[in-house]
Amino acid sequence: MDDKLNNLLREKLKPDFVPEDELNSKIIDQVKEEHLNMKHPKFKSSVVAAIMVGVLAIGSISVYATYHFQSASQVVKKLTINKSLADAFESDQAVSVNESQTTAGYKVTLMGIASGKDIEPSLSSATEDIDTSKTYAVVAIEYADGSPMPDTKDKNYQTFCLTPLVNGKEVVDDTLYASVTPLVEDGIQYELLECDNLEQYADEGVSLGVSAFGKETEAFQYDAKTGTHNLNSNYKEMQALFELPLSDIATGNSSSDVAPESTEVTTETQNINGSSNAKTDSDKSKLKEKEEQSTSVNYEASDADIVVYDSDDAEVKYSVDKDSKDCTIRVYPANKNASSNK
Amino acid sequence: MTIHELELCIALYGKDIYSFCMHLTKDKHQADDLYQDTFLEATKKIKQIHYENNPKSYLLSIAFKLWKNHTRKFAWRHRIAPQTSNLGASESVADTRNDFFSYLEAEEEKKQLWEAIHRLPENYRIPILLYYMEELSVSEIAKVLMIPSGTVKSRLHKARKQLEKELEGYFYG
Numbered sequence: 001m002d003d004k005l006n007n008l009l010r011e012k013l014k015p016d017f018v019p020e021d022e023l024n025s026k027i028i029d030q031v032k033e034e035h036l037n038m039k040h041p042k043f044k045s046s047v048v049a050a051i052m053v054g055v056l057a058i059g060s061i062s063v064y065a066t067y068h069f070q071s072a073s074q075v076v077k078k079l080t081i082n083k084s085l086a087d088a089f090e091s092d093q094a095v096s097v098n099e100s101q102t103t104a105g106y107k108v109t110l111m112g113i114a115s116g117k118d119i120e121p122s123l124s125s126a127t128e129d130i131d132t133s134k135t136y137a138v139v140a141i142e143y144a145d146g147s148p149m150p151d152t153k154d155k156n157y158q159t160f161c162l163t164p165l166v167n168g169k170e171v172v173d174d175t176l177y178a179s180v181t182p183l184v185e186d187g188i189q190y191e192l193l194e195c196d197n198l199e200q201y202a203d204e205g206v207s208l209g210v211s212a213f214g215k216e217t218e219a220f221q222y223d224a225k226t227g228t229h230n231l232n233s234n235y236k237e238m239q240a241l242f243e244l245p246l247s248d249i250a251t252g253n254s255s256s257d258v259a260p261e262s263t264e265v266t267t268e269t270q271n272i273n274g275s276s277n278a279k280t281d282s283d284k285s286k287l288k289e290k291e292e293q294s295t296s297v298n299y300e301a302s303d304a305d306i307v308v309y310d311s312d313d314a315e316v317k318y319s320v321d322k323d324s325k326d327c328t329i330r331v332y333p334a335n336k337n338a339s340s341n342k
Numbered sequence: 343m344t345i346h347e348l349e350l351c352i353a354l355y356g357k358d359i360y361s362f363c364m365h366l367t368k369d370k371h372q373a374d375d376l377y378q379d380t381f382l383e384a385t386k387k388i389k390q391i392h393y394e395n396n397p398k399s400y401l402l403s404i405a406f407k408l409w410k411n412h413t414r415k416f417a418w419r420h421r422i423a424p425q426t427s428n429l430g431a432s433e434s435v436a437d438t439r440n441d442f443f444s445y446l447e448a449e450e451e452k453k454q455l456w457e458a459i460h461r462l463p464e465n466y467r468i469p470i471l472l473y474y475m476e477e478l479s480v481s482e483i484a485k486v487l488m489i490p491s492g493t494v495k496s497r498l499h500k501a502r503k504q505l506e507k508e509l510e511g512y513f514y515g
Binding site: 005006008009010012013014015016017018019020023024026027028030031032034035094095096097245 | 345348349352356357358360361362363364373374377378381382385451452455459470471474475476485488489490502505506509
């Protein structure tokens with residue numbers, strides 16, 4: 001790290017802008033007025049009494065529900081003995097979202113998401129062949145009035161559908177092998193979604209739709225012009241749509257509170273016809289692994305650099321010499337961004 | 343939140359929050375609105391503001407979320423009606439960019455630095471603002487932006503690399 005730059009930034013970057021007194025006064029006055037309205041609502045006394053009774057009853061249940069509201073990691077720990085999955089939700093691999101939407105008498109909260117290759121075994125697989133490249137999301141569903149959700153054994157138990165919706169794909173058939181595992185705890189229904197790793201669609205954008213089971217095609221609409229999925233305004237039952245912050249999920253670095261000073265670059269030259277002068281066998285296999293993981297590779301007889309971001313967090317740059325057809329491959333550890341071919 | 347607590351929050355953190363809003367929006371009117379909305383939103387979240395270890399980072403996270411929602415809605419409107427002339431934010435940013443820097447009553451050196459920072463893509467600029475101007479830690483920044491700490495470190499690193507290139511020769515060697 002350049003200490004000079006670091007010191008310069010620390011010295012020069014100070015909060016220089018001061019809000020006007022008038023602006024601060026406006027904020028305080030507005031809050032005072034809101035507090036005043038809350039103390040003296042302009043309602044008839046009988047209505048006030050009814051509302052107060054309702055608020056007291058609902059308030060106590062809401063507090064109860066709020067107190068037992070769990071973190072995504074705690075939900076996972078209850079649902080599975082998969083320790084690595086629970087740990088992943090507490091790690092840098094997870095994004096804590098905690099966004100709530102109220103719909104048709106329900107409050108739906110997307111608690112958090114986690115993706116990764118090293119979360120194993122997968123929740124629903126009991127076989128030897130475990131696909132570790134998965135995305136997980138935890139959603140909490142509760143009644144907006146705070147009354148408890150029916151338990152899984154209750155005859156009134158409700159099933160919900162969590163649907164990953166990828167922009168640009170009309171879909172609902174391709175559910176990306178999504179499966180949902182429910183848990184009802186202290187009156188709140190939690191749903192743990194497991195599906196194919198959604199990070200590959202980070203550039204397109206992905207939303208998570210929550211609806212009653214079997215209603216996903218009615219609850220959400222696909223806009224072919226923009227390629228986005230939206231709530232169907234004509235649908236009056238429970239529907240929630242959350243945009244997933246996928247581009248922000250990345251494999252974490254070390255716990256040190258300092259940005260990495262340098263990136264490690266490995267350089268190999270490989271003849272486009274296949275021979276390689278990789279220095280060691282482990283280098284060769286590492287390169288091969290990265291090539292196989294690349295989302296797209298185009299060996300063009302040009303001298304343009306071609307950059308591919310593979311499913312690992314490395315940037316793989318190919319530059320091809322026109323005459324010799326030698327392809328130089330450089331691998332830079334980096335966060336995944338949009339892949340581009342020049 | 344009581345009025346007294348609100349006044350205290352404004353006294354302690356108003357300058358930090360307002361500066362952040364100015365650098366996010368690059369427009370005084372939008373910054374004023376964002377600043378106001380941030381505190382109004384904060385007054386609704388009584389328990390969180392009491393029990394947060396760092397009220398400043400909590401207020402910054404509210405400002406950031408409100409700003410993100412605003413830009414997302416604007417991008418959506420722009421996408422479906424690009425032919426309309428009231429493009430609002432982008433025009434005001436372009437028009438007031440010069441005005442924005444004129445607010446910085448600072449020496450030339452500082453202005454050059456700020457201009458370089460404002461040339462950074464937003465994904466890099468915001469972590470730089472939070473780390474150096476607001477003096478938050480990487481983990482606090484991660485909470486504000488709702489991204490993993492690793493991503494914060496990576497963006498800080500890339501931002502510094504870009505600034506080094508832009509500022510070399512001007513500030514140092």
